[in-house]
Amino acid sequence: MATKRPTLARMLDTLEKLHGRTQVEPPRDVLGLILWENVAYLLDDDKRRAAFAALKKRVGLAPARIRAAKPEVLHELAAMGGIHPAQRVDRLREIADVALADFDDDLDAVLALPPAKARRALRKFPGIGEPGAEKILLFTHTEPVLALESNGLRALLRLGFGAESANYAASYKPVQLAVEPLIERDCDARIRAWHLLRAHGQALCKNKTPDCDACPLSDACAFVLRAG
């Protein structure tokens, strides 16, 4: 008799046993989350947290403080965030400019906007596309939207949720729609899912070489079943 496929909730519990609860929590305010995204590039969470903490300590997170910071200090901090530090300095300044000019230094006001307007407003910031805007709405506990980043999206697709499209952007909505009814419409439940799926995509369900032999979900995984 065929084994019943576990529910997504059961899969997430399995992932929590495997990867544990996340140790690194991003900030929970709009400006903090935007800076968190932009303060580092292609670095692990611990290094991103260190770069963010250094920015907070040496310059401060307020847009006016970032705008007034000495270029060499910003550059030094941006270098903690990985490659292309000059580009990151520009981005930090751009964030400060947009926050001051378009939002009068009150970014949390964005959260009171209707959902579509809030997404549009957040996308004015560098590094924030649709998934990034949704992550901000989720992590600020504004809207229980099922935000996904690339690792989690890949893991869900391979597990058989949604349909693979030509690229990340085209796959995003179908996967979101497939999973929407399967995870409680609650911000904390969906933040937990975001972390666990991301951890799984980073640790085992890697882009080029998924380690399916080590994966406790392999019996229920569409990718493995397809491969025969």
Ligand code: SF4
């Ligand atoms: S079995 Fe392989 S492809 Fe499927 S979720 Fe696990 S690591 Fe990813």
